[in-house]
Amino acid sequence: MDYIFPEFITKLLKKPSDRTQLEASLVGITLMVLGSLGIGFYFIFLTDMSIFFRICIGFGSLGIFFFQLSTLAMTYMQYYTLKTALGLYPKDTRLIMKVSEAKELVKELNGLIAKKWE
Numbered sequence: 067m068d069y070i071f072p073e074f075i076t077k078l079l080k081k082p083s084d085r086t087q088l089e090a091s092l093v094g095i096t097l098m099v100l101g102s103l104g105i106g107f108y109f110i111f112l113t114d115m116s117i118f119f120r121i122c123i124g125f126g127s128l129g130i131f132f133f134q135l136s137t138l139a140m141t142y143m144q145y146y147t148l149k150t151a152l153g154l155y156p157k158d159t160r161l162i163m164k165v166s167e168a169k170e171l172v173k174e175l176n177g178l179i180a181k182k183w184e
Contacts, residue, residue, distance in 0.1 A: 085154070088145040095138045102130045 071079070082090075106127030110120050149155055155163070 084148055085145070085152075088141060088148060091141045092138065092145060095134055095141060099131065099134045099138065102127060102134065106131075 106123060109115070109123045110127070115123075150163075153160075
């Protein structure tokens, strides 16, 4: 037994690859973002509630939205890092990514040089 899960569940949870888990997380989080936006919109604009409840639901929905977006961004960064580390991007995509990284590095170096000479 691991944590609260029985042995047969832990065996199932170990089977998917890291890539599969991250892809499933990206899809799941995206669907939760859309669902929470839809539910918030419905309760705020389409139900007959007091303004106090609408404001509370609005603030709660906004908090949930930002939390889910940050989780989505963090999960995507992990997915991108995994695919980059395993070399899963095609050669042309890797070339485009390297050129983009080089442009960012040139901007950063130019900024550092400009600060040094001020």
